[in-house]
Amino acid sequence: MNAQAQLPTAFDVQRIRADFPLLARSVHGKPLVYFDNANTSQKPQSVIEAVDQHYRLHNANVSRAVHLLGEEATAAYEGARDSLARFINAGSRNEIVLTSGTTQAINLVAYSHALPRLQPGDAIVTTVMEHHANIVPWQIVAARSGATVKPAPIDARGELIVEEFLKLLTPEVKLACVGHVSNVLGTVNPVRELARECRRRGIPLLVDGSQAVPHRPVDVQALGCDFYAFTGHKMLAPTGTGVLWARKELLQAMPPFFGGGEMIREVRFDGTSFAEPPHRFEAGTPNIAGFAGVSAAIDYYASVGFETIHAWEQQLLAYATERLRDIPGLRIFGEAKDKEPVISFLIDGAQATDLATLLDLQGVAVRSGHHCAHPLMQFFGVPATLRASLAFYNTREEIDAFITALLKVRKLLL
Numbered sequence: 336m337n338a339q340a341q342l343p344t345a346f347d348v349q350r351i352r353a354d355f356p357l358l359a360r361s362v363h364g365k366p367l368v369y370f371d372n373a374n375t376s377q378k379p380q381s382v383i384e385a386v387d388q389h390y391r392l393h394n395a396n397v398s399r400a401v402h403l404l405g406e407e408a409t410a411a412y413e414g415a416r417d418s419l420a421r422f423i424n425a426g427s428r429n430e431i432v433l434t435s436g437t438t439q440a441i442n443l444v445a446y447s448h449a450l451p452r453l454q455p456g457d458a459i460v461t462t463v464m465e466h467h468a469n470i471v472p473w474q475i476v477a478a479r480s481g482a483t484v485k486p487a488p489i490d491a492r493g494e495l496i497v498e499e500f501l502k503l504l505t506p507e508v509k510l511a512c513v514g515h516v517s518n519v520l521g522t523v524n525p526v527r528e529l530a531r532e533c534r535r536r537g538i539p540l541l542v543d544g545s546q547a548v549p550h551r552p553v554d555v556q557a558l559g560c561d562f563y564a565f566t567g568h569k570m571l572a573p574t575g576t577g578v579l580w581a582r583k584e585l586l587q588a589m590p591p592f593f594g595g596g597e598m599i600r601e602v603r604f605d606g607t608s609f610a611e612p613p614h615r616f617e618a619g620t621p622n623i624a625g626f627a628g629v630s631a632a633i634d635y636y637a638s639v640g641f642e643t644i645h646a647w648e649q650q651l652l653a654y655a656t657e658r659l660r661d662i663p664g665l666r667i668f669g670e671a672k673d674k675e676p677v678i679s680f681l682i683d684g685a686q687a688t689d690l691a692t693l694l695d696l697q698g699v700a701v702r703s704g705h706h707c708a709h710p711l712m713q714f715f716g717v718p719a720t721l722r723a724s725l726a727f728y729n730t731r732e733e734i735d736a737f738i739t740a741l742l743k744v745r746k747l748l749l
Contacts, residue, residue: 346643346646346647348647348727348728348729348730349730351639351727351728352728352730354379354380354381354635354728355377355378355379355380355728356380356383357369357377357378358377358728361698362695362698362700363695363696363697363698364698365696365697365698366698366736367698367700368698368699368700368733368736368737368740369700369729370699370700370701370723370724370725370729370733370737371700371701371702371722371724372549372569372724372725372726372729373518373546373569373677373702373706373722373724374569374702374724375568375569375574376549376568376569376570376571376726377571377726377728378571378572378573378628378632379571379631379632379635381631381634381635382571382572382573382628382631382632382635383628384631385624385627385628385630385631386573386624386625386627386628388627389408389411389623389624389627390624392407393407393408393411394408394624395407395408396408396620396623397409397412397413397597397620397621397623398597399597408623411623411626411627411630412433412621412623412626412627414630415433415626415627415629415630416428416431416433416613418629418630418633418634419431419433419578419629419633421633422548422553422633422636423548423553423554423555423563423578423580424553424554424555424556424557425555425556425580426556426582426583427583429583429586429611429612429613430580430581430582430583430586430612430613431578431579431580431613432578432579432580432581432586432612432613432616432617433576433577433578433613433617433621433626434564434576434577434578434579434616435575435576435577435622436566436567436568436574436575436576436577437468437543437544437545437564437565437566437577438468438566438577439577439579440564440565440577440578440579441468441469441472441512441541441543441564441579442472442592443579443592443616444472444510444541444562444564444579444581445472445473445475445476446472446476446592447589447590447591447592447616448510448539448562448581448585448588448589449473449476449509449510450476450479450480451590452509453476453477453479453480453481453482453509454480454481454482455480455481455482456481456482456507457480457481457482457483457507457508457509458477458482458483458484458485458503458505458507458508458509459473459476459477459482459483459484459485459508459509459510459511459512460484460485460486460487460500460503460504460508460510460511460512460538461473461484461485461486461487461511461512461513462486462487462488462489462495462500462512462513462514462524463486463487463488463489463710463711463714464489464493464495464514464517464519464520464522464708464710464711465486465512465513465514465543465708465710465711466514466518466543466545466706466707466708467707467708467709468543468707469512469513469514469541469543470484470710473510473512482509485503485508486710487499487500487503489522489711489714492669492670492671493517493520493522493668493669493670493671494522494671494672495513495522495524495525497525497528497529500513500529501532504532504533504536504538508536508538509538509539510538510539510540510541511529511533511538511539511540511541512540512541512542512543513526513529513540513541513542513543514542514543514544514545514546515542515543515544515546515547515553516544516546516547516550516674516675516677517546517669517677517708517711518545518546518677518706518707518708519668519669519677519679519706519708519711519720519722520668520669520671520674520677520679520711521546521652521669521671521674521675521676521677521678521724522669522671522673522674523547523671523673523674523675526540526542526558526560527557527558527559530542530558530559530560530561531559533560533561534559539561539562539585540559540560540561540562541560541561541562541563541564542558542560542562542563542564543564543565544563544564544565545564545565545566545569546569546675546677547565547675548565548569548570549569549570549571549726550641550644550645550648550675550676551641551645551675552641553565555580561581561582561585562579562580562581562582562585563578563579563580563581564577564578564579564580565577565578566578567625567626567628567629567632570632570636571632571635571636572625572628572629572631572632573622573624573625573628573629574625575622575625576622576625576626576628576629579616583612586612586613586615586616587611587612589612589615589616590609591609591615591616591618592616593618594607594618595618595619596618596619596620597610597614597617597618597619597620598610598614598615598616598617598618639727643727644727647727648675648676648725648726648727649676651676651725651729651730651731651734652674652675652676652678652725654731654734655676655678655723655725655734655737656678658734658735658738659678659680659738659741662682662738662741662742662745664682664683664684664749665680665681665682665683666680666681666682666683667679667680668680668681668715668717668720676724676725676726677722677723677724677725678722678723678724679706679720679721679722680720680721680722680723681717681720681721682721682741682745682748682749684748684749685745685748685749686719686748687703687704687719687720687721688703688704688719689748690703690721690741690744690745690748691703691721693744693747693748694737694740694741694744697740697743697744698736698740699736699737699740699741701721701722701723701737702721702722702724703719703720703721703722704719704720705718705719706720706722723737
């Protein structure tokens with residue numbers, strides 16, 4: 336973590352917090368401390384209003400009507416594609432496939448790119464620290480094709496052992512996958528280095544960026560990967576929204592993942608022709624209002640600035656980590672040199688679920704469980720952890736309240 340990150344003097348966290356209505360509420364008679372941002376972020380008023388305005392003023396389906404409402408809905412939906420292309424510096428708006436989230440985006444690559452190419456004896460490389468969404472789809476297509484999935488190991492600090500990852504990139508590997516940032520450990524993986532080495536070997540690299548895009552600017556062209564997936568609801572936007580970015584030549588070579596309306600050029604019983612990417616992969620009615628919210632979320636990030644966001648979050652991460660280390664019997668999982676504001680931990684003698692339940696009664700929302708990362712839990716030899724994940728609208732005072740509550744519930748349990 337970068338504890339020395341310099342915060343711009345103009346940053347006013349209380350002004351930022353005023354933009355997020357839910358942060359003002361109480362739970363169980365206590366002021367809410369929301370530290371479950373890695374699961375889903377809260378939404379600023381501008382995003383809420385964008386969704387509300389769509390349903391109040393513009394509600395219609397996309398690309399199927401010549402009336403004004405249909406044109407407005409289509410403009411909002413396609414406008415989100417343009418905003419997202421700029422947000423991650425895609426080479427073209429046509430490289431942006433709009434999905435329901437990271438899970439659908441990764442499954443799209445699994446079934447449309449990987450499965451048609453896999454043969455018995457082939458392999459897919461992923462890592463021990465991945466979310467299940469970046470493991471299970473590969474297992475399914477591997478089982479269907481006779482391929483295998485090879486996990487790259489990590490060390491005790493929760494950092495990817497890069498040389499071991501590279502050793503796995505043998506000629507039978509047809510795809511490599513890695514999370515940009517671990518949802519459990521906060522570890523930032525060296526995506527540029529991995530992409531460079533994959534490219535040298537002719538192996539496409541897919542990156543799960545769900546935990547990266549809320550915290551740092553992402554430039555897919557600079558990263559050098561081949562696929563990049565992320566979800567809207569972790570980056571201030573509505574649920575049911577997500578993105579798959581892929582290189583144009585890869586999308587053009589991929590068959591449709593599922594069929595229906597809007598993804599076709601012409602349907603005949605003697606054969607159907609499909610639309611060009613990205614619409615080839617967007618069958619059915621999409622979450623139009625949700626993507627109006629995505630555009631508003633991107634605008635909000637631009638108004639704050641990722642330099643400011645990164646500096647504040649790194650200060651919060653350093654402060655929270657320091658306070659947690661002072662608690663007797665507390666073990667932190669994941670102490671990588673480069674990490675985002677996610678802290679997973681346990682207290683000796685206390686169950687993670689018990690701690691989370693009692694913290695909720697004190698107004699503190701944290702996550703307990705395996706965090707959709709069973710292999711990572713198995714690596715550390717624990718069934719679950721408690722996870723506090725921070726965002727730029729959190730404060731030092733909230734960390735102090737969290738620590739006070741944690742000490743109180745620790746005393747009750749031990």
